[in-house]
Amino acid sequence: MSLSARGLLVCGCIWGFLGLLIITACCSKTVVSQRQQKSAQSIENQRVIGQAYSKFLNDNDGSYPRVRGPAGVGGKIGSPLDIKGKPLPSIIAKLYGATTPEKDRPLNAYIENINSFHDPADIGGGAYNVASAWESFGNSYQPQVADDMFRVKHVLGEASEKKDSYEGTSMHESEITKTSNKIIQGDWNWPYDRTDTWHAKQGEARHIMLYADGHAAEFVFPPTKKMLLWMSPPPLGNMPDPDPNYIWW
Numbered sequence: 278m279s280l281s282a283r284g285l286l287v288c289g290c291i292w293g294f295l296g297l298l299i300i301t302a303c304c305s306k307t308v309v310s311q312r313q314q315k316s317a318q319s320i321e322n323q324r325v326i327g328q329a330y331s332k333f334l335n336d337n338d339g340s341y342p343r344v345r346g347p348a349g350v351g352g353k354i355g356s357p358l359d360i361k362g363k364p365l366p367s368i369i370a371k372l373y374g375a376t377t378p379e380k381d382r383p384l385n386a387y388i389e390n391i392n393s394f395h396d397p398a399d400i401g402g403g404a405y406n407v408a409s410a411w412e413s414f415g416n417s418y419q420p421q422v423a424d425d426m427f428r429v430k431h432v433l434g435e436a437s438e439k440k441d442s443y444e445g446t447s448m449h450e451s452e453i454t455k456t457s458n459k460i461i462q463g464d465w466n467w468p469y470d471r472t473d474t475w476h477a478k479q480g481e482a483r484h485i486m487l488y489a490d491g492h493a494a495e496f497v498f499p500p501t502k503k504m505l506l507w508m509s510p511p512p513l514g515n516m517p518d519p520d521p522n523y524i525w526w
Contacts, residue, residue, distance in 0.1 A: 312398075312476070314397075315396075315398040315475075316483075316495060318396075319398060319476065319485040319493075320493045320494065320495075321493075322393045322394070322395070322396060322417075323485060323486075323493035324487075324492070324493050326388065326394065326418065326487060327461070327487050327491040327492075328387075328491065329384040329388045330384065333383060333384060333387055339449050339451060340448075340449050340450075341432050341433055341450075342383040342384070342433060342434075343433065343435070343436040343440075343445065343447055344382075344383065344434075344435065345371075345374050345436045345437060346371065346372055346374020346377060346422070346435075347373060347419045347433075348373050348374035348415055348419070349377035349382050349416075349436075350374075350383060350416065350420055350462075351382045351383070351391065351416060352385070352414075353391055353394075353411075353415040354375070354377065354378055354379060354415050355375035355412065355416075356375075356412055357369070357375040357414065358408075358413055359405060359406055359407055360407060365405055365407075365413070369405060373414050374414065374415075374416070375413060375414040379415075394411070394417060394418060396411065396418065396465075396475065398464075398475040398476055399411050399464075399465070399475060400475060401466075402471070402474075403466045410465035410466075414465070416465075417464070417465055418462045418463065418464065418465060418487070419462055419463065419464070420432055420461055420462035421460065421461075422434070422435055423438060423445070425509075425510060425519055426509060426516065427468050427498075427508065428507050428517060428519050428523060428525065429525065429526060430448070430519035431448070432448050432459075432461055432462075433448075450489075454521050455522075456488065457488060458488060458521070458525050459488055459521070459525075460486055460487075460488060460525050461487045461488060461489055463486040463496075464476065464485055464486075467484040468498035469482070469504065470482035470498060470504075471501060476495060481497060482497060482498070483496065483497055484496055484497075484498065486525075496525075
């Protein structure tokens with residue numbers, strides 16, 4: 278091979294390598310941009326939902342709604358199917374609120390477009406591994422209902438429980454002594470750090486969470502192993518009492 282031919286070959290390899298770097302960088306920027314766009318839309322969705330909660334409080338003497346399952350706070354009626362397209366157990370569909378009609382979802386009356394309950398990054402997952410929480414449950418976002426879990430004091434009462442029971446009683450806004458860190462709801466599969474996290478960034482699990490003061494933001498919870506210890510309080514679990522002075526409550 279002549280010197281000039283070798284030079285052309287080397288130059289071709291260099292330009293090819295540079296081209297590959299440019300393509301990789303562009304693809305990376307596209308992925309980051311898409312993640313940022315979806316994250317921004319999710320934050321906006323939950324900010325709008327926060328306003329709906331606020332309007333509900335104004336009309337109900339400061340009490341949060343009682344709901345039929347966590348998905349039943351707003352959105353559409355779901356088609357409760359797992360990731361393989363098979364129906365979820367009917368008891369699960371009911372407990373999650375998937376079958377709650379739109380008219381019985383209290384925040385729908387306070388929101389202009391129920392698609393605000395559809396997260397653009399919703400790829401399902403969760404305990405029953407659905408392809409989309411929006412399609413299966415009618416709501417991409419999950420509030421804390423009936424029970425205190427993960428160091429979070431429940432906000433919404435479960436309508437199928439007795440009205441005067443702990444599980445059936447919703448919080449009153451006067452009970453929220455610190456609003457900036459009081460979790461109201463978040464991506465359906467919060468708080469786990471598994472691979473199905475919708476808003477993951479560089480391998481770090483992130484969730485968009487809505488707080489009692491109406492702001493929504495990305496949040497990184499401790500590892501799933503630790504969170505599972507806080508699934509329930511004693512005697513069934515090791516969850517400390519929800520504490521307004523902790524990072525969240």
